[in-house]
Amino acid sequence: MTQNDQAVSDSGRRSPEPPIHGPEGFEGMRKAGRLTAEALDVLMEATAPGVTTEYLDNLAYTFAMDHGAYPASLLYRGYPKSICTSINHVVCHGIPNDKPLREGDIVNLDICLIVDGWHGDSSRMAYVGEVPRKAQRLCEITHECLMRGIAAIKPGGSTTDIGRAIQAYAEAERCSVVRDFCGHGLGRTYHDAPTILHYAEPSYDVVFKPGQFFTVEPMINLGRPAVKVLSDGWTAVTRDRSLSAQFEHTVGVTETGVEIFTFSPKGLHQPVNPAA
Template sequence: MALDSEQAQDGQPASDLMCARCQKAAKLQCPKCLELGLPKQPSAFCSQDCFKAAWTSHKQAHKPGPHTWAFVTQKGRGRTFSIPSFEWTSPLRPAMVSPYREVPESIPRPDYADTGIPYSEMESKQQSMVPIRTAKQIEGTRQACLVSRQILDKAHAGIRPGVTTDEIDRVVHEATIAVGAYPSPLNYGNFPKSVCTSVNEVICHGIPDQRPLQNGDIVNVDVSAYYKGFHGDLNETFVVGEVDDDSKRLIRTTLEALQKAIDAVKPGVRYREMGDIISQHVGLQGYQVVRSYCGHGICDLFHCAPNLPHYAHNKAVGIMKEGQIFTIEPMVNAGTYRDITWPDGWTAVTADGKRSAQFEHTLLVTASGCEVLTKRQPSSPPLWWEEQ
């Protein structure tokens, strides 16, 4: 399908809109959206190339659905339209998403903050080689990780039944800018929020919204902060109120698997061994490891080499060396390892609707092992088993 040039809806020229994919000024609109009378902003694109690149997810908007879903990819604005027909894997549904939260201009930000496109990552040699970090880079990342840990702890302290994930996003956003940091997820690839909140069967990349957390839910909160030119990254899975024993066992097993992998990190270890260690531990409990997402290098870039798959018999190439920094972040499912993505293009959920848990740390390889840069602090709120 080709775009209509300089089309408009409700008297608003397309040139006053922003591209739904890259945030540039839009000059074209999807003719099918116009035909169906869908809101004007989702149908706007800057070029045929952007339209083609977004078509797989965009075309889902043309399908009717009984619910209302808010998408916020244009800064400062929200937009709503019917949820497309979709084979939901459980009763969980998306809810309204609040408008984009602003970051003060005085706070240093990564290049994608304005464009949504991480050009520095795409063009960097760090995507094909794993650098040994300098003392300055290590200290910068260490500080960013400490800031990220403190922000996650503030979010954790506010989790309870009735709180929306959008409220968690507000807490994270305000805590981040209060220390002069930029929330790394915000506008990364046009992600609309400052934190990822993944509830129940959501594996990762859940978009915070107006759905209140319910007694018995589990929720993963993934915090990343860009502080003084460096990124920190970590996440934890929390219980909401009274949670069933099976979900608690899933959560604890996931953290145990991460810790076993961390214990094995040292110079000379192959990256692919992390997947064997993690899979062996969770497999004994009858769980499976997600294969679509992996750990990654991090420092001045949000994502770079190496990639560290968490499943057994993976083909990751390379060995660990002193001075490297990367994350390990296993996602463990109670059922199948297979995942599907909601039509928002971000929310990854289990294919069978069963629950998923995740934990993540950022690690620095040392001469004899590793330093957990995002480790829990004495002031960190206790996890559920530490409260007993």
């Protein structure tokens, strides 16, 4: 989600304030989140040198259909595929195609499944064979940014807590946080309030309340944070062509803290380098 989408809704349905959900909503999001995580497990295990992202997209679509779900991105604002596949210096919204993945690539696999009307949204980095240490380190830093951002969530806290935690860690590791894209509320709507910035911005601050659902999805670059969108209108890349990585979870604010809906049932939260 771009920051320009903050005031833009799905068919005009974006709420002025973050919706508050009860037990039914949590149950719906647990089901959607688990199936989304299971789909990512399948995609992670299928990612290898020589595999095309088009194949992974077809795999995701088939998985969704076989499990009574629907990929939220398919035809969303004209997007043509079921998943996003962002390789190396692609920051986000990479469109699957018939070009084979190469040894040493890193690729973000991003999928949102609609299950009984509820949206589960998640992404992970996958290693394509043996990857360089700098790429592996970036993925490790990005995953740690995600988890530190989530750990900052609690009732009475605010969205700035997430951004501050992510930015402090990323910059301490000599990486940068992408500003052009952000997390978002979701539930029965794909993109809703609140907007989740992954850097500290006190001028935008939403207080957390139990029952709010949203994504945390930091994009971290090895180089500078600047990005540009290619002529296809979707694919965002780093301007300096440095490597970029992203991890994403869907979470809900609870009475005591936060619940992550999209944990991998197989523990495949982070990629593993075959040579390690």
